[in-house]
Amino acid sequence: MNTQTNTSTGAASGAFMAGKARQWLSFIFGVLLMAAGSLYAQTPTPEMPPMKPELEARLKKLETELRCLVCQNQTLADSPAGLAGDLRREIRLLAESGKNNEEIKEHLKARYGDFVLYKPPVESKTWLLWFGPFVLLLAGAIITWRVTRRTGATTAAAPAISDDERRRASKLLDE
Amino acid sequence: MSETRNNNLARAWRFALPLAIFFGLVWFMWKGLSLNPRDLPSALLNKPVPAFSLPQLHDNTKMLTGADMKGKVWLLNVWGSWCVSCRYEHPVLNALARKGVVPIVGFNWKDKPEDAKGWLVKFGDPYAFSVSDLEGRVAIDLGVYGAPETFIIDKAGMIRYKHTGPISEELMNETLVPLIQSLSKA
Numbered sequence: 452m453n454t455q456t457n458t459s460t461g462a463a464s465g466a467f468m469a470g471k472a473r474q475w476l477s478f479i480f481g482v483l484l485m486a487a488g489s490l491y492a493q494t495p496t497p498e499m500p501p502m503k504p505e506l507e508a509r510l511k512k513l514e515t516e517l518r519c520l521v522c523q524n525q526t527l528a529d530s531p532a533g534l535a536g537d538l539r540r541e542i543r544l545l546a547e548s549g550k551n552n553e554e555i556k557e558h559l560k561a562r563y564g565d566f567v568l569y570k571p572p573v574e575s576k577t578w579l580l581w582f583g584p585f586v587l588l589l590a591g592a593i594i595t596w597r598v599t600r601r602t603g604a605t606t607a608a609a610p611a612i613s614d615d616e617r618r619r620a621s622k623l624l625d626e
Numbered sequence: 627m628s629e630t631r632n633n634n635l636a637r638a639w640r641f642a643l644p645l646a647i648f649f650g651l652v653w654f655m656w657k658g659l660s661l662n663p664r665d666l667p668s669a670l671l672n673k674p675v676p677a678f679s680l681p682q683l684h685d686n687t688k689m690l691t692g693a694d695m696k697g698k699v700w701l702l703n704v705w706g707s708w709c710v711s712c713r714y715e716h717p718v719l720n721a722l723a724r725k726g727v728v729p730i731v732g733f734n735w736k737d738k739p740e741d742a743k744g745w746l747v748k749f750g751d752p753y754a755f756s757v758s759d760l761e762g763r764v765a766i767d768l769g770v771y772g773a774p775e776t777f778i779i780d781k782a783g784m785i786r787y788k789h790t791g792p793i794s795e796e797l798m799n800e801t802l803v804p805l806i807q808s809l810s811k812a
Binding site for chain 1: 668669670706707708736737738741745760761762763765766767768769770771772
């Protein structure tokens with residue numbers, strides 16, 4: 452039964468099989484190309500001597516406020532990407548040259564734009580982003596309040612049903 | 627009479643408002659589909675190219691600085707032999723070099739010089755100059771976050787255009803070349 456279905460579909464779709472084989476070939480080719488690509492590697496971020504614990508703690512905190520630009524939804528502190536390593540090193544060099552956190556952020560912002568800040572700044576063009584959810588929440592609360600008030604009123608005003616109606620209703624429910 | 631009109635109006639609102647909200651959401655989501663999250667606006671657009679001094683790939687005793695390119699319209703292409711999309715882009719750069727409309731400076735980013743040189747022998751060398759940034763510090767000054775990236779710089783040393791990702795033949799013919807030609811006339 453099973454074999455029969457298989458043979459019939461196989462015979463009916465020679466063209467489809469050819470398409471599939473081509474897909475496979477291009478997939479294998481793609482994998483080979485990627486493997487060939489990986490023979491070349493990025494040069495690693497140069498090693499740095501260990502830093503003082505207080506500087507390390509300060510920079511760790513600062514890195515959580517900055518975005519790793521390669522892996523867009525991670526902070527610099529979490530990211531293993533090569534550029535993130537370079538950026539961490541850059542931040543350290545800036546800190547060691549005596550720059551404070553705000554100056555370091557400005558330095559990176561001038562090069563990478565607001566996007567490098569993990570938390571977007573509150574500006575007129577980001578108001579929708581910052582306050583939109585609260586406006587929606589408020590609107591939802593108002594609608595809920597109005598709807599519940601109305602249904603509350605109608606429930607309270609619902610007239611008691613007569614015995615006759617009750618009998619009809621239970622009859623309907625039994626069916 | 628006026629009460630029914632009010633009722634009708636209220637009913638119309640009850641339909642129209644959710645419908646309007648629904649279409650508003652659809653519009654935002656539809657737009658979200660066509661946005662490219664990698665296509666960030668460059669913070670350096672219409673700003674001077676950051677000062678740099680980097681060793682040349684083929685002779686690291688010679689340096690190339692931004693000042694060396696002053697007075698010319700030039701194209702800076704960030705690449706690495708480890709970068710798969712760069713290989714995909716490379717034929718387009720070779721074609722652009724053959725047109726001879728602009729000197730292309732190859733910015734070899736975080737790459738081993740031997741790998742880079744071998745790569746250029748294998749796939750062709752479209753670069754008028756090649757510089758290597760082993761540590762990636764100049765790349766940070768340029769706001770580079772992925773290869774390939776392409777900058778067009780005018781005669782005064784201002785960045786006039788930036789593209790992140792491989793250049794297609796279409797982009798070269800329809801955007802880059804016309805822009806280079808108009809900047810060269812200026």
